[in-house]
Amino acid sequence: MITYRDAVREAIRDALRKDERVFLMGEDVGRYGGCYAVSKGLLEEWGPERIRDTPLSESAFVGAGIGAALGGMRPIVEIMTTNFSLLALDQIVDNAAAYLHMSGGQFNVPLVIRMATGAGRQVAAQHSHSFEGWYAHIPGIKIVAPATLEDARGMLWTALEDPDPVLMFEHAGLYAMEGELAADAGAVDIAKARVRRPGRDVSILTYGASLWKALDAARRLSEEGIEAEVIDLRSLRPLDDESIVGSVTRTHRALVVDEGWRSGGISAEISARITEQAFYDLDAPVARLCSAEVPIPYARQLEEAALPRVESIVAAVRALVPAPHG
Amino acid sequence: MSARGEHGLRLLHQMLLIRRFEEKCAELYSGEKIRGFLHLYIGEEATGVGVVENLAPDDAIVSTYREHGHALARGISPGAIMAELYGKQEGCSRGRGGSMHLFDAATRFYGGNAIVGGGMPIAVGLALADRLRGQKRVTCCFFGDGAVAEGEFHESMNLAALWRLPVLFVCENNLYAMGTRIDFTHALTDLRAKAASYAMPAASVDGMDVEAVEAAAKSAADAVRSGQGPYFLECRTYRFRAHSMYDPELYRSKAEVEEWKRRDPIPMLTARLKERGEADADALANVEREVGGAVDRAVAFAEAGTWEPVEELMRFVYSERSAAP
Numbered sequence: 001m002i003t004y005r006d007a008v009r010e011a012i013r014d015a016l017r018k019d020e021r022v023f024l025m026g027e028d029v030g031r032y033g034g035c036y037a038v039s040k041g042l043l044e045e046w047g048p049e050r051i052r053d054t055p056l057s058e059s060a061f062v063g064a065g066i067g068a069a070l071g072g073m074r075p076i077v078e079i080m081t082t083n084f085s086l087l088a089l090d091q092i093v094d095n096a097a098a099y100l101h102m103s104g105g106q107f108n109v110p111l112v113i114r115m116a117t118g119a120g121r122q123v124a125a126q127h128s129h130s131f132e133g134w135y136a137h138i139p140g141i142k143i144v145a146p147a148t149l150e151d152a153r154g155m156l157w158t159a160l161e162d163p164d165p166v167l168m169f170e171h172a173g174l175y176a177m178e179g180e181l182a183a184d185a186g187a188v189d190i191a192k193a194r195v196r197r198p199g200r201d202v203s204i205l206t207y208g209a210s211l212w213k214a215l216d217a218a219r220r221l222s223e224e225g226i227e228a229e230v231i232d233l234r235s236l237r238p239l240d241d242e243s244i245v246g247s248v249t250r251t252h253r254a255l256v257v258d259e260g261w262r263s264g265g266i267s268a269e270i271s272a273r274i275t276e277q278a279f280y281d282l283d284a285p286v287a288r289l290c291s292a293e294v295p296i297p298y299a300r301q302l303e304e305a306a307l308p309r310v311e312s313i314v315a316a317v318r319a320l321v322p323a324p325h326g
Numbered sequence: 327m328s329a330r331g332e333h334g335l336r337l338l339h340q341m342l343l344i345r346r347f348e349e350k351c352a353e354l355y356s357g358e359k360i361r362g363f364l365h366l367y368i369g370e371e372a373t374g375v376g377v378v379e380n381l382a383p384d385d386a387i388v389s390t391y392r393e394h395g396h397a398l399a400r401g402i403s404p405g406a407i408m409a410e411l412y413g414k415q416e417g418c419s420r421g422r423g424g425s426m427h428l429f430d431a432a433t434r435f436y437g438g439n440a441i442v443g444g445g446m447p448i449a450v451g452l453a454l455a456d457r458l459r460g461q462k463r464v465t466c467c468f469f470g471d472g473a474v475a476e477g478e479f480h481e482s483m484n485l486a487a488l489w490r491l492p493v494l495f496v497c498e499n500n501l502y503a504m505g506t507r508i509d510f511t512h513a514l515t516d517l518r519a520k521a522a523s524y525a526m527p528a529a530s531v532d533g534m535d536v537e538a539v540e541a542a543a544k545s546a547a548d549a550v551r552s553g554q555g556p557y558f559l560e561c562r563t564y565r566f567r568a569h570s571m572y573d574p575e576l577y578r579s580k581a582e583v584e585e586w587k588r589r590d591p592i593p594m595l596t597a598r599l600k601e602r603g604e605a606d607a608d609a610l611a612n613v614e615r616e617v618g619g620a621v622d623r624a625v626a627f628a629e630a631g632t633w634e635p636v637e638e639l640m641r642f643v644y645s646e647r648s649a650a651p
Contacts, residue, residue, distance in 0.1 A: 023458065049458060055488065060447045060481030067451020067465075070436060071386075073458055075451075090478075094441050095448060103429035104420025105642040107436065139643050163645035 005175040007152035007185075008038050008114075012076060014186075015160055016046050019074055022160060025052035025061055026078030035080050036116060036175045062088035062113065066096050066165075069111040074160050079115040082131045082169065096165040097140030111166075112159045117145075118171040118209055118259055119307055125295035128303075130259040132169040132208075133266030136236040142166045143236040144190045147174065147211040149181045151234060154188030166190065171209035171259075191235050193243035199227035202321050203247040205270055206257040207233040210308055214257055217313035226321050236266055244270065245277045252283040253320050257308050262290035289316045331604030335613060337379070337536050338599065341371040341592050342617045344395040347404055348567075350621050351394070351411060355571050359628075360411045363440075364425050367395035369566030372591035373498050374399045376539025377466065377559070380547040384434065385464040388449040391426035391440035392498075392565075396468055402430045404620050405627030414631030421634055422642070442503075443469065443476030446495075450482050453491035453556075464550050466494045472503030474517050483524040483558070490555035494546055495521065497560045498533065504569050505577040521558030533563030534589040537598070566590075 002010075015022045024039060030053040033040035043051040054061040058079060065077035079085045085092070092113070100108045119128035136143045144159065144166060146152045152170070159166035196211060197218050204214045211232050218228040231247050233239065248254045254274055256267040271286040292306040327335075348366045355364050367374065370392075378399035381387070389396045397407055402418055410417025411425050419429045419438070427438035436452065439445035449467035456463045473479050474497065486493045497517055501508050508515050521528040527549060531542035539561055546557040564586040568575050575583075599605035 055481070055484055057481035057485060059478050060450060060485045063444070063447020063478070063482075064451035064454055064485060067388075067436075067448035067453070068455040068458070069451070070448065071452040071455025071459075073455045090441055090444055091447060094444060095439070099437075100645065101642045102419065102423050102427045103431075103437070103642075104415075104417070104422045105646075106419070106429050106431040108645045142644075163647060 001178045002149065002181055003175065004149055004152045004177045005036060005038050007149045007181060008156070008170060009040070009042070011153050011156035012039065012042065013045070015076070015157055016050060018157070019160070021072065021074040022076065023050040023052060023073065024076045024078060025054050025065065027054055027056055027080050029053060029078050034078070036172065038175070039078070058084055058087035059091055063091040063095065065111050065113065066091060066099070066109050069109045070099070070107055075111055076156070076160070077111065077113045079113060081127050082115050082117040083126050083129050085115055085131065092135070092141065092167070093138055097138050100164065101140060108163045109165050110160070110163050112156065112168060113165065114168045114170060116172040117169040118173055119291070119296045119303060120173045120209070122298055122300055122303060124298040128296035130291070132167070132236055133258065133260040135167055136266050136269070140164070141237065142190065143169070144234060145169045145171070145208040145236060146234070147171070147208050147232050149177070149179045150185055151188055153181055153185045155190050157187040158190045162190070169208065173209045191238055191240065193234055193240040194232045195229060195247065196232045197228070197230040199229035199251065201227045201251055202253040202255060202317055203229045203231055203251045204255050204257060204313065204317070205231045205233060205244060205247070207236065208259065210257045210259055213308060213310050214313055216310045217317065220310070220314050221317055226317060228317055239270065239273065241273055241277060244274065248274050248278045249281045252281055254282070255287045255289060255313070255316050255320055257289045257313055259291050259307060261293050262288055263293060265290060284320055287316055287320050289313060328604065331599070334595065334599045334604050335609060337375055337540070338592070338595050338605070339613050339617060340375040340399050341536060341595065342613055343404070343620060344371045344374070344398050345592060346617050346621050347398060347624065348394060350625060352567070352571070354411070354625070360425070361413070362424050363391070364411070364571045365392040365569065366567040367392050369586065369590070370498055370500060370533065370563045371395055372536035372539050373496070373533040373561035373563050374468070376536045377496050377543040377561070379540050380543045381464065381466055385466060386434040386436060386452050387466050387468070388436045388445040388452065389438060389468045390442070390445065390470060391438070392470070393428055393438050393468070394425070397428045397430070397435060400433050400435055402428065402433055402435060404624035406430070408624040408628040409631040412628040412631060413633070414628055415634035416627065416631040443473040443478035445469065446473065446478050446482035449493050450486050450491060453486065453493045454489065457489070457491055462551060462553070464492050464494050464547055466496060468496050468498060470503070471497065471499040471501065471508050471517060472511070474520060475503065475511055483521060483526065483556070486556040487524045487526045492550045492553070493556040494550045495556060495558045496543070497558065498563055499560050500563050500565045502565070502569070502577070505573065507577070518558065518560050526556045526558055528558040528560070530560040530562060533561030534591045534594065536591050536595055
């Protein structure tokens, strides 16, 4: 059994081994071992040139990652929490995403930025938000969200081989998740959605930690005779329209589950694409289940009430799918 | 002619090229050949020329939105720069960037960054890459006094000093962050002191005197190249023209501008070359002629340039060997 955290660590180790241009930098990635213990032991193994502790200067070390990528390296920059990435927003949006186009194709930025995202740990409003959908608004970057051990292990190498910036959102609630991973697990694609559970009655489209809630919900719904298909989007930019539309065309109903906020969020984008591309296949309006539009609160009951839950997913599907006949 | 005389004429040539090129830009802007924002460097030529003279061909430059002078001094073809200002696809950024975003891979010119301070972390990263790859190159990072108030200045100075990275930080202090004078924006107006507080050598030089800038930048670049870590060089200079073409210059007096124009770096160097017997009237006329010819050729190149077909709009959002969303 290994954890999601171990899988990410093994991916980093593997990348360091395969490509001498790869290095990891971020706050507390070295001596502390990573704030989520992802990089624990890597400093001892690879030394301070390749496992670089940075000052609390998000803009400078993200920008330095861009510069190092332009200078021929393959940096992995870790940002402790998605909320902190806002301190580096200018570097990500105005530089990483824009350099290639703005320079007329001369300067691509082969950079990977990893960050922890999501709520559920009672760490309140400034450590719990899900901005991956927001980043997915930006042309020039790619947005991925590994939900499984296989993806935690496999997405990093593919992202490093990509010539353009890739932002990888690791849900903090998944780091301790345990499971089996094949000994030869390796690189996986970072552009396609996956059917994690086939079903005929409704498509639940989700990503990240919400995938596991959706799968739990699908199991319960199955007991009631509703077979939900669960799609793990994996990539939020590009969105895999083909898989999304393909599933909805089979089930004729769609529920988007997103830990981000509803207004102007990625769920709105997905819903719009379904409407644009599969309107006449729909038997019901596309439904969305998102986080409540509040800064995520500390108190357990309030935080739980703010987030998509297994029960709320089950309820949303029941509202969408007619009761099965005896 | 002596080697020193030749060098003096070269400095003059570089400064005059920038001056005449930009005078032409202002004219072309009025004629609507150049659109958008246009920030002229006129008055500050000595800083860019004096600094860039000390860079090796494989050193890197990260610059600002007032970068025509840096690009010309670096040797990017005036035609490619002018074509960029026209928005033509023969421009050094294919017409995608315009005046504020000149790029050139061949001379390692990394923009043309129009977010004040935004280029500084990139310079730190380029230097980090050189360190990690064992290359003894210098990354020269230009910015203004305005950038010193940005968080990115402080973060970048600290990071470069902490990791002893080969960055030559060149602050072109023209006393105004757009239209607000330095004493209205900085509690401590001695910018050198701020850099020095990050445990790096910091010096100031008269940015109107190209030979002084060149000498100061030589010491700075030598120190950086020798592996001692970053260096901060403040060039005290002045912008003769408006901040951009839209600026009515309500924030400074004509008398102040005239006062600084008396220290114009071009007549200053010209007088010095004459006084030292390093340039006669013929040589000076020759420089003027060469520069005039280069500007004319640049304009002709831009005029003859072509517009990128709109069908190519989506190219280079992502690299062409990867699938675009």
